[in-house]
Amino acid sequence: MLNGIMVGVWPESKGFSDDGYGPIPSKWKGICQNDIDTRFHCNRKLIGARYFNKGYAAIVGSKLNASFNTPRDNDGHGTHTLSTAGSNLVAKASAFGFGKGTAKGGSPRARVATYKVCWPPVGGEECFDADILAAFDMAIHDGVDVLSVSLGGEPIDFFNDSIAIGSFHAIKHGIVVVCSAGNSGPADGTVVNIAPWQITVGASTMDREFPSIVVLGNDMHYKGQSLSTKVLPHQKFFPLISAADAKVANASVQTALFCQAGAIDPKKAAGKVLVCLRGLNGGVEKGQQASLAGAVGMILANDIFADNEILVEAHVLPASNINYTDGLTVFTYINSTKNPIAYITPVTTQIGTKPAPFMAAFSSKGPNTITPEILKPDITAPGVSVIAAYTEAEGPTNEDFDKRRVQFNSLSGTSMSCPHVSGIVGLLKTLYPNWSPAAIKSAIMTSATTLDNLNEPILNASNIKAGPFSYGAGHVQPNLAMDPGLVYDLTPTDYLNFLCTLGNNETLISLFSKNTYKCPNPINLANFNYPSITIPNLVGPITVTRTVKNVGSPGTYRAKVMRPMGISIYVKPQKLKFEKAGEEKTFSVTLKVKNAQAIKEYVFGELIWSDNVHYVRSPIVVKAV
Structure with missing residues (x-):
C-alpha cells in the first residue's frame, strides 16, 4: 500500500x-x-x-x-x-x-x-x-x-x-x-x-532520450532533445538568429538572450530559428515568446549551470534543447557568417543511451x-x-x-x-x-x-x-x-539516541517522541548504525562500530576496503561468519589520517562485506582537520 x-x-x-x-x-x-x-x-x-x-x-x-x-x-x-x-x-x-x-x-x-x-x-x-x-x-x-x-x-x-x-x-x-x-x-x-x-x-538520468538534431549551415550536427510535436518542413533550412540580435530597442541583452516576455522584436525574429538561453526556470515559456514573435523554431541552449543536463519539454513550436558546449558553438557559428542558417529535425525516441x-x-x-x-x-x-x-x-x-x-x-x-x-x-x-x-x-x-x-x-x-x-x-x-545478504538495522530508540547526541535535552526529545526518554551515557554519534560512514572532522585516529544482521542464508563475509585518499582504514574483524538468519555481528572500523598534505576537501572510499554472492557496500566519507 x-x-x-x-x-x-x-x-x-x-x-x-x-x-x-x-x-x-x-x-x-x-x-x-x-x-x-x-x-x-x-x-x-x-x-x-x-x-x-x-x-x-x-x-x-x-x-x-x-x-x-x-x-x-x-x-x-x-x-x-x-x-x-x-x-x-x-x-x-x-x-x-x-x-x-x-x-x-x-x-x-x-x-x-x-x-x-x-x-x-x-x-x-x-x-x-x-x-x-x-x-x-x-x-x-x-x-x-x-x-x-x-x-x-x-x-x-x-x-x-x-x-x-x-x-x-x-x-x-x-x-x-x-x-x-x-x-x-x-x-x-x-x-x-x-x-x-x-x-x-537524488535524481539521475535513465537510458532513454528524445533526440532532435540541430543542423547548421556549415553541416555541423548537434544532438538536442525535445517533446515538440511541431516540425519544420523536411530538411528545409531557415535563417538563424541569436535572441540577443533580435531584441527590442529597450530590452537588455540579458533579458533577450533568455527570451523573456516582450524582449524579442517580431520584425527581427519572424521566419527565423531563434537561439535562446535556457536558464534554470524551464524553456516552454521561451518557446511561447519565440512563437509570438513569429519565429519558426527555437534552439534552446543550456547555460553553464545546466551544462550537459537536458530536460525534455513539450514545446509549442519546433524546438531542440542542446547542451552548454554545443550552444557556444552555435553562437560562434552565427557570428562567423553573414547568413547563418539552421534546420531542426523531428523528435524521435532513443533507448539505450550511454552513458547512463x-x-x-x-x-x-x-x-x-x-x-x-x-x-x-x-x-x-x-x-x-x-x-x-x-x-x-x-x-x-x-x-x-x-x-x-x-x-x-x-x-x-x-x-x-x-x-x-x-x-x-x-x-x-x-x-x-x-x-x-x-x-x-x-x-x-x-x-x-x-x-x-x-x-x-x-x-x-x-x-x-x-x-x-x-x-x-x-x-x-x-x-x-531483494537479497541484500546483510542489513544495518535501527529502531526508533536508536533515532532518539541520535537526537540526544546532538545536544538536545531529554525534555525536548520526549516531546518529539511523545514518550518519556532518558539519554544513554556515554553515546557517540560516530557509532550510529547507519549504512554509510561519515567522519566530517577527523583529527586523530577514530574507531567506529557497526552491527550487521544476516537476512540471507548462512555464510562467511570478508571485508574489502577502498581507502579514501590520504586515510588509512583498518577493519576488525576481517571476517564475519553467520550460521543462521537473524544473527547479528559487530565490527569496528579505525580511520587515521595517513597523509594530511593530500587531503584538501572531503575524500571518499567504501567498505564492502562479501560472501562472493552478496556485496554489501557502504560509502566512507571523510574530511580531515
Whole structure:
C-alpha cells in the first residue's frame, strides 16, 4: 500500500482503475473525502483521498473558497508521482506519441491513497507545516505502509522540520518514509529531508532520450532533445538568429538572450530559428515568446549551470534543447557568417543511451548541513524526463497559454525520483513485511551501484565524476535489494539516541517522541548504525562500530576496503561468519589520517562485506582537520 503526500490525484487516470482487484484490506481506515467534487471517486485501487488546508486557510483567509475542498489534482505533480509509485499497467502510454510502451508504477498492484497538502502559492509558500503534520497523522491512522513525500523546503533543525517530525512518528509505526532530496543543485550543501529515519532520494538520468538534431549551415550536427510535436518542413533550412540580435530597442541583452516576455522584436525574429538561453526556470515559456514573435523554431541552449543536463519539454513550436558546449558553438557559428542558417529535425525516441545514468544538475547535494555525520542523499533514482500519468485539469506545461490536455506527461525533478524508490519499498514490504524501515533502507543503499552502463563511474552533468554527496550510496538496483545478504538495522530508540547526541535535552526529545526518554551515557554519534560512514572532522585516529544482521542464508563475509585518499582504514574483524538468519555481528572500523598534505576537501572510499554472492557496500566519507 502506498500514498503520496503531494497535491492530490486525477482519479480518472487509467493507472488507478480497480479492474481485477479484490476487497479493500480490512486494516484500512481511510476515506474518500470528496465534499464538493461529485465526480471524484475512489475505488478498490485508489482506496483513500484526503485534503488538508486549514494551515493554508489561516494565511489566505476569505480567499479560500469551496473549490479548495477537494483532493483532486489540478497541478499534475500529485498524479505523476503517485502513478510513478503505484500505477497499474497501462498499455499504449506515451508523452505526445514519444516513449510509447506500457506504463506501470514501481509497485503496480499496490493500493494507493493521496493526501493533498499543497495549494496555489501565497507569500512564496505552497505547503504549510500544520497541513503537512495533519496529513502525516491521518496517514498513520489510516494504515499506510509507505509514505512517498515529494516535498521539501530548506535544510533546518529537526525540531522545526514538519516533514522530519511527521516522518519520525511514521517510522515509529513501521511506516517507511521516502523523501525527495530537493532541486537546488548543483551547489553543495543544498540537500533537504536530511533526517536519518528518512530515505532521501537524488535524481539521475535513465537510458532513454528524445533526440532532435540541430543542423547548421556549415553541416555541423548537434544532438538536442525535445517533446515538440511541431516540425519544420523536411530538411528545409531557415535563417538563424541569436535572441540577443533580435531584441527590442529597450530590452537588455540579458533579458533577450533568455527570451523573456516582450524582449524579442517580431520584425527581427519572424521566419527565423531563434537561439535562446535556457536558464534554470524551464524553456516552454521561451518557446511561447519565440512563437509570438513569429519565429519558426527555437534552439534552446543550456547555460553553464545546466551544462550537459537536458530536460525534455513539450514545446509549442519546433524546438531542440542542446547542451552548454554545443550552444557556444552555435553562437560562434552565427557570428562567423553573414547568413547563418539552421534546420531542426523531428523528435524521435532513443533507448539505450550511454552513458547512463548521470546525475542531474538540479539534484540537491550534500554535505548534510544539519548533521554532517549522516550522509545525504541516501540514494539516487531516475528523475529526468520521467513519463507518468498527469492531470487533465491543466496543460502539460502548466502555462496559461497551453490549452492542450494529456493523460501522460514527462517531468523532471527529485519529486520524480522519490516515488521510484517508494515503489521499490512497496515491493520489499510485500516480500519482507516484518523488516523495519531501517532494514529496508539498508537493503536499498548497500545494493546500489556507483557505475553507469559503460561500467564507468557515474558522472555529473559536467562530465565530471560524481560522488556520495551527489548520489549517496549510488544508483538504486531493485533486484539486488531483494537479497541484500546483510542489513544495518535501527529502531526508533536508536533515532532518539541520535537526537540526544546532538545536544538536545531529554525534555525536548520526549516531546518529539511523545514518550518519556532518558539519554544513554556515554553515546557517540560516530557509532550510529547507519549504512554509510561519515567522519566530517577527523583529527586523530577514530574507531567506529557497526552491527550487521544476516537476512540471507548462512555464510562467511570478508571485508574489502577502498581507502579514501590520504586515510588509512583498518577493519576488525576481517571476517564475519553467520550460521543462521537473524544473527547479528559487530565490527569496528579505525580511520587515521595517513597523509594530511593530500587531503584538501572531503575524500571518499567504501567498505564492502562479501560472501562472493552478496556485496554489501557502504560509502566512507571523510574530511580531515
